[in-house]
Amino acid sequence: MGLLDKIGKRIDVAIVEAHEKEERRGHLGASQIGHECYRYLWHVLHWSYKEKFTAKQLRLFNRGTLEEDRIIGWLRSVCEEVLPVNPKTGKQWRISKFNDIFSGSCDCVIKFNGVWALTEFKTHGDKSFKELIKHKSVKASKPVHYSQMQVYMRELKLDRALYIAINKNTDEMYYEEITIDLLESDMQLSKAEAVITAESGLDMPKLSESPLWWQCRVGMCEYHHLCHKGAAPDKNCRTCAYSSPVQGKVWYCKKHNHNLETIQTQLAACGDYKPADVFPQSEEPVTFSLK
Known part of the structure; x- marks a missing residue:
């Protein structure tokens, strides 16, 4: 492989790295709210999983x-x-x-x-x-x-x-x-109000209880492994049972009685992290395949 042949791969890497550095969306978006599944929208707001893209x-x-x-x-x-x-x-x-x-x-x-x-x-x-x-x-x-x-x-x-x-x-x-x-x-x-004010993710119904439903299948929904395979969520303050949204990007931690005011703080999660009751009470994620 010559020197210039490496440029394409370098560009691809740079594109992915730049995307990974972008700040997570802190709000529930109007561009998403038309989705039929309440549980899907709850996962979006709570950062249950960050999908990887090429x-x-x-x-x-x-x-x-x-x-x-x-x-x-x-x-x-x-x-x-x-x-x-x-x-x-x-x-x-x-x-x-x-x-x-x-x-x-x-x-x-x-x-x-x-x-x-x-x-x-x-x-x-x-x-x-x-x-x-x-x-x-x-x-x-x-x-x-x-x-x-x-x-x-x-x-x-x-x-x-x-x-x-x-x-x-x-x-x-x-x-x-x-x-x-x-x-x-x-x-x-x-619908937006219901998702935002839900005390538990379990209050938000899935579009279907069947993992074979076409909108719920692997490749159709990025949260398939959470809803239908029992996998654990990404670990952050928003998937913690102690936190809830209060204003804009700001969330509140009931465990430590203080606001979580930045995206970085919410992504970190502390030692008292406890998965919200929509998720399995386990620190170890269930293995699964996207193939």
Whole structure:
């Protein structure tokens, strides 16, 4: 192998290392709340498991961010107003509820033909994009995206949104106007509140008790080994029975009666760590295979 042949491997390593150094998401996200499984959302908020990704996967995830500037440029050529940031704050549009434990950031707000609307940009693989085209409905083919937009519209007091999808394989575009559905947004906010205030993970039902259910299988859900194989969670303050969320990224430890104010503190976990009762009371993880 020559000197230059090593560059690709070095780049892959650098991409993965950079991702590992990124700060964990401290809140329950609006982009996640449309997921059907309450237990899944509880695991997300409680950092039950941090999934590992390859450099290729991380590059694919990053495509959405890279597409934003292109799409905003196209919108500016046809809209009266294009606001990627909130003019009142100078920062990305953001909504938050329940002491900021639930929050989300919006892509853009536009004014077209005198009408203000939320815009949401999504990149799709070819199979996902074709499914969207087949149904011609975000609600039918991408219900998580639909729920996300409904929460944003409700909190920003907008009555419509423009969903803009791009096929990563072909650059084909799909546009759909979505109108406000207050019942949907209220349902999702009630779900968020239930997950945040749950006294135990056991209070949050699984989507299915069967490990063979298609949405619960290995490869479909990263928490399969926790819900269906009895594996222990990642050890941190959020998977500890003594802690609970109080505001934003801040959690409270009932064992030591103090706030856990930083991500680093919560990741550390102390010697009094006790897995929450949704997990097996064991320090040793159960071995399992992802194959």
